[in-house]
Amino acid sequence: MRVVETSGKTVEEAVNKALAELSLSRDRVEIEVLVEPSSGLFGLFGAKQAQVRVTEIVTPKEYMCDFLKKIIELMNIDGKIETEAEDDIIKMNVTGQKMGILIGKRGQTLNALQYLLNVIYHKKFPDQEGRLILDVENYRAKREETLRTLAENLAKKAVRTRREIVLEPMTPQERRIIHTALQEHRAVTTFSEGTEPYRKVVIAPK
Numbered sequence: 001m002r003v004v005e006t007s008g009k010t011v012e013e014a015v016n017k018a019l020a021e022l023s024l025s026r027d028r029v030e031i032e033v034l035v036e037p038s039s040g041l042f043g044l045f046g047a048k049q050a051q052v053r054v055t056e057i058v059t060p061k062e063y064m065c066d067f068l069k070k071i072i073e074l075m076n077i078d079g080k081i082e083t084e085a086e087d088d089i090i091k092m093n094v095t096g097q098k099m100g101i102l103i104g105k106r107g108q109t110l111n112a113l114q115y116l117l118n119v120i121y122h123k124k125f126p127d128q129e130g131r132l133i134l135d136v137e138n139y140r141a142k143r144e145e146t147l148r149t150l151a152e153n154l155a156k157k158a159v160r161t162r163r164e165i166v167l168e169p170m171t172p173q174e175r176r177i178i179h180t181a182l183q184e185h186r187a188v189t190t191f192s193e194g195t196e197p198y199r200k201v202v203i204a205p206k
Contacts, residue, residue, distance in 0.1 A: 001063075002056045007049040010037055018054035030055045060125045061085045064132060067120060068092060071113070077101060088130025090121070095137055102136045107143060110136055111171055144177050151181040151203070158203045159187045165203040169194070175201050 004021050008014035011033055019026060035051035058066075065083045072079050072094065079096035094102060103110045114134040121132050133140075154165045167178065178201045179190050187206055194200050 001058045003053065005034065005051065005053045007035075007051045008037075009049060011050045011052060014050045014052040015054060018052060022054065022056060024056060028057050030057060059085075060121065060128055061090050063124060064090060064117060064121055065092065068094070068113075068117065068134075072102070075101065088128065090130065090132045091135070092117075092132065093135040093138065099137045099139075103139050107139060107171075110134060110139060143174070147174060147177045148181045151178045154203050155182055155185055155188045158205050162205050164205075166193075167201045167203070169198045169200050171197075172199075175199065178203075 002022055004018045006014045006017040006021065008017055015026075015031055019029065022029065032053040032055070033050070034053055035048055037050040038048040061083050065081055068081055072081075077096070077098065079094040079099065079102070082093045082095065084091050101109070102113065104112075114132065117132050117134055122128065135141075150167075154167070158165045170178070175192055179192075182188055182190050182203065188203050189206055190201055190203050192199050192201055
């Protein structure tokens with residue numbers, strides 16, 4: 001977020017100077033008049049120029065992208081961030097070399113970063129009701145496919161052995177994938193048990 005203070009014979013002149021310095025249009029800034037212009041006595045003594053403070057308006061998407069850039073720079077990672085806003089959801093995907101560091105074992109680092117970004121997002125923009133989804137090299141799509149395949153295979157095992165299958169602890173998002181994958185299965189049902197962050201999905205034969 002950039003802020004400049006400028007002066008001019010009129011408020012309009014001062015604002016235009018600031019807009020030119022920032023290379024922004026008027027709808028992308030907030031304007032605060034610090035000093036109203038005054039012609040002074042007889043137009044000679046005590047004259048004052050207008051002074052304004054112009055602040056760049058940063059969107060949630062822009063702010064969070066810059067914040068994530070600083071994080072990966074501190075981690076000495078050279079990555080490209082692709083960002084898009086869809087309804088009330090901000091989606092961010094990082095691509096580049098050595099992205100495994102950002103993903104971590106079974107996505108643990110990725111999930112931790114996503115949690116951190118959402119905390120910052122809601123603290124900085126408390127009026128926003130949406131959320132932020134962080135991905136790295138489209139890892140989440142690949143992970144979802146892996147979990148769907150896992151769910152189908154374990155469902156077959158539960159039917160074959162007539163015993164409940166308890167999966168490893170997962171994030172709410174990953175548990176939802178398992179539940180969704182098997183919600184219309186004729187022979188098994190699913191439910192979650194335990195407390196966060198050790199909550200698990202159970203696949204049980206009907």
